[in-house]
Amino acid sequence: MNYHTFFKKLLLSLLFLVTTTTLFAQTIVSGVVTDANTKQPLSFVSVAFTGSTIGVSTNADGKFVLRSANPQTQLQVSFLGYKTATLAVTAGKEQVINVKLFPESRQLTEVTVKGQKRPKYTNRDNPAVELIRKVIENKDKNRPENYDYVEYKTYDKMQFSFLNVSDKLAQKKFFRKYKFMFDNRDSVTIPGKSLLPFYLNEKVSQTYYRKNPADKKVKVLGERGVNFGGAIDSDGIGQYFKHMYAEIDIYDANVLFLTNQWMSPISSLAPSFYKFFITDTVTTDDNAKLVELSFTPRNTTDRLFEGRMLITLDGNYAVQKAVLYANRNINLNYVKSMQVELDFDKNPDGRYHLSKSHTIADFAYNKESQKGFLGIRSLVYGNYLINNKQPDTTYTAVESEVGSDLVKHRSEEFWQQNRLDTLTRAESKVYKNIDSLTNMPAYKRTLDIASLLLFGYKSFGKFEVGPASAFYSFNPVEGFRLRAGGRTTPEFSTRIFFETYAAYGFKDERWKYFFSTTYSLNNKSIYKFPQHYIRASFQRDTKIPGLVLDFVREDNFLLSFKRGDNDKYLYNDIYRLDYVHEFRSKFSFKVGFNKWTQEPAGSLKFNTVQNGNVLSDRYLTTSEVSLNLRYAPNEQYYQGKMFRTPIINGYPIFNLSYTRGFKGFFGGEYNYHSLLGRVDKHFYLSFLGFLDVWGEAGHIFGKVPYPLLNIHRANQTYAYDINSFNLMNFLEFVSDDYQAIGLDQHFQGFFFNKIPLFKKLKWREVVSFKALYGSLRTENNPNLQQDLYKFPVTEEGAPITYSLGKTPYIEGSVGIENIFKFVRVDLVRRFNYLDHPNAPEWGVRMRIKFDF
Known part of the structure; x- marks a missing residue:
């Protein structure tokens, strides 16, 4: 070998070594920030690499993770009221550094210091409240709907993972065949937690909005997701997951999240329910001034957010960034922690639009468990254009192409070009792993057993x-x-x-x-x-x-x-x-x-x-x-393979039914007409929970015997039924004209959460009311018409079936739900018609219901 060739190879080797070292010398620091005295985690603490623009804030549990592609040697941790801490970092390494912050106040030796009583929080002359009122005053003009035309592309990624699955589980005989699943772990995304992804769904869509006349079209360009096979419908699971992780518009008065409604911190009512604090000022790269506004519920047991926002001071008072948490004291099932992060980018006119929404929730049966599963939904908005008018046909509100073969079979090249975010290494293997899983006989047998038990x-x-x-x-x-x-x-x-x-x-x-x-x-x-x-x-x-x-x-x-x-x-x-x-x-x-x-x-x-x-x-x-x-x-x-269940939302449901009976047609014995109408509505009441209301009315035209009248829904079982009268006896009331209403109010623990010790039970209050008014015309009353079937009677000849008089039938109940997280028990009271045979005045009924 000549020297020229030797030195050429040596130079290439060194160049490769230096390049590889540079590529993989990423500095990653994670940890927890706590109060040195109380040992409690601190939220919203600023953590940054010294001398850089890379920084984050700790979450509700005081945790953080910081990454830099360049070598870093120092970490600076700062928080209002605490001494700033500077710590050494090993460059190019992944490391865990837990930080204890000390309060700035010093305790003097042998001197007793009596501080003034902490001033009571008030909205009056509070600059933080004055600022949030400016945000509320200007929020309409900061919404995308304020533009004449808006269009943008959305990349939507939904991922669920098992959390902290034991290594020993993978070694058990039953799970050895699934080793390829257990090997696909992610220990970087969430510091201190091991994720085992099992669900992934991606969707790319294009949205066109027109202000006048108001139209909005969402065209799905591509969608892909895991397919579990068997009785499990992956599309149905995806619909429910996205209902849980609904898109959050902070400019709405209330936002829907985890199937419940939460009051936004910039709702017009927010100053009455939140406390606001100015905690920092920030200068951006373009010298724009921002104020960090932190907020927390006045009553920490109410279903409200806590967190912080960055507010612009350019006259628009727009939200430039928001981080929302659920505090630990609210009555929320199965959710250990939750964080929503919203980022906004500046438009050419100086206003801001949502550019990214990132939601994380950690689920477990109880909050002490380290296992469970974790869901992440990321929405990235790109190609944002304002006031770019399209032809009228573009804005026609037609159904998107979800479910078409073209949309669901896009090439890998399509996803590389249109994915506005990246997949982690573990996420990129989910599709192949689940496909391999569904082809395994052992998995199919397990799915059969689960289907029998669940469905x-x-x-x-x-x-x-x-x-x-x-x-x-x-x-x-x-x-x-x-x-x-x-x-x-x-x-x-x-x-x-x-x-x-x-x-x-x-x-x-x-x-x-x-x-x-x-x-x-x-x-x-x-x-x-x-x-x-x-x-x-x-x-x-x-x-x-x-x-x-x-x-x-x-x-x-x-x-x-x-x-x-x-x-x-x-x-x-x-x-x-x-x-x-x-x-x-x-x-x-x-x-x-x-x-x-x-x-x-x-x-x-x-x-x-x-x-x-x-x-x-x-x-x-x-x-x-x-x-x-x-x-x-x-x-x-x-949606399941062999069933479907509507997901409750805030829109009304209308039903209208008409029936015509024919005498002499296929043996029919009566001519009659029947008309029935019903409306159902779910009302979200923010921190007061929700209210389900139904109302219906019916009328029968013609002469018919009692089996063809409206026999009103009675329930003699011990299960509480929302749409039936739970203390009415079978066949007790009939009518040919009636009106009915039902209300079911769920307070979601609003009162119980404020009772010391009692609130630890996580029980929730529920109140219901039902009323039925009806009548029976003379032509349909068997007591007045000999050719009609007589109403049923007891063995002793006492009547058991009645027409309603001028007084409506009324019953109501008070109850407790969320007992053991899924049991509802109601004490039901019947208020009238108590002289009827076997008419109960009181009753206890139970219902099984799983909810967050």
Whole structure:
């Protein structure tokens, strides 16, 4: 080897070594800042590398992480009222440095110092409050909607990870086959915590906004996410996660987060509920002056934020940055810590727009646990243009392309060009890892078991058996009842679906069964939005008149336990044909034909009295056509493979139903018209919780027997039902014209949280009220019409069914929810009609509900 070649290789080697060292010599410092005396963590402490512009503030737990691509040797930690600390840092290394700050005040030896009483916080002559009032006064002009035209691109990344999974778990025999999952850990993103990502969803969209006439179009350009396979619907999970981590607009009076409403620190009411402090002044690179304004709730048990904001002093009084935390004292389930960071960039006109939103929440069953899972949602806004007018068609409010094959199958090159943020090393492996996981037989078996336990169905690929909760039940008419059934899955077909069950009562010795065939007209699962299908079905089964439970099947084993007498049943033969069509505007309609034959069972009778003689009918047959209209603006769903559940929002839901009965058509015995309308509304009340309100009204035109009247929803089970009257007996009230209202107020612990010791239970107050007003025309009153079925009576001949008089039926309840974090118990009071047989004045009811 000649010397020239040797020195050339040596020079290249040294150059490679220097370059590699430079690339990987990143200085990373993490740690916790505490008060040296109290040992308590300090929030909002400034931590920076000395002589640089790189700095952060500690979070609600006093934690920080600081990174620099250049070598750093000193760390400066400063906080108002404390001595500034300067500490040595090892350049080019990842290290943990915990800092103790000492108060600036010094204690004199052998001298007793009596300080003045801490002045009471007040808004009067408070410069911080004067500043926040300026922000409130100017917030309308700082919103994007104040421009005539706005357009921007959004990159939305949602990630969930298991937290601090033990290394020993991966060594257990059952988990060894999943080693590739356990190896994909992230110990850098959150200092002191090990993340094991299991969920990732990315979306890129383009938004166009026009002020006048107001229109907004969001066009999804690309979306990708993990697919868990089996009974788990990844899109549905994503919808629910994004509902939990809703986009936060700090300029709104109230913001929705973790399914609850929080008052914004720049709400017009904020000075009455928050304390504000000027804690720092900042000068930006372009010499703009900013004021750091810190805030905390006046009452730390109220569901309010704490944190800080940077406010501009250029006359716009805009928010340039905001960091929001949830304090530890609020009544919030499962959330150990939460942080929202909002960054704003300056527009050419000097105002600011949101450029990044970063939300982190740490979840666990109890706040002491070091394990659980952690969710992160990052929204990055780019290509921001103001007053760039587009053609009118651009702003037409049409549904985005979510779900299309084009959007969901973008190339890797597309994501590299359009991703406005970066994936961590661990995140970049999630897609491949979950894909490998779903192809493992062991995972599929585990998923089958979980599906049976959670949803009650056991999958066999193209067919699934269930629900398990209905396999066994009992009632006074059927006695011991066994049932088995199932349904096809989208693996069988995305066009046609079958569902069936068979049941047998050992007391009445009768078979009951059901069969339906559904044909999808849009080649999508009938459980997916938007639905468009035709369904034909036949059902032969029992039913209690007036029992309509909104949360569970009637033959659920737990509902076999009922109070009072409940032996008045119907055997029903129901032939149905339905056409359902949902539109992307969230308007839908259903047109149906129904032939219904009712046969009285138990002690129920279809009796008429003519010329002093009692005549009994065995069957009542009706033939009906119906039209149901529904409008639920901005409705979203928690979507499963074989079910969907609406996600509650603040928009009203309207339902209107019309039914026409035909005499002589397919055996129908009566002509009549029925009209029913209902409105549901969820009201967010900020720190006072939320209120659910429903109202409905119905009217029947024509002469009909009592089984065809409005038999009002009664509940003799021990479960509390939101939409039923929980102390009304089955068949107790009927009407042909009625109006009803229900209110369910959840205070979310607003009062209990202010009671010492009691607040540690984390219980929450709930109050409800229901009223029903109705009437019965003479032509439908069997006491006045001999040819109508007589109202049911007891064995002694006492009436049990009534029409409502001038006084409405009223019941109310007070209750406690969040017992053990999921149990609600209500003490229910019935206020009138107490002279009716077996009419309870008081009752205790329970409901299971999981909530944050």
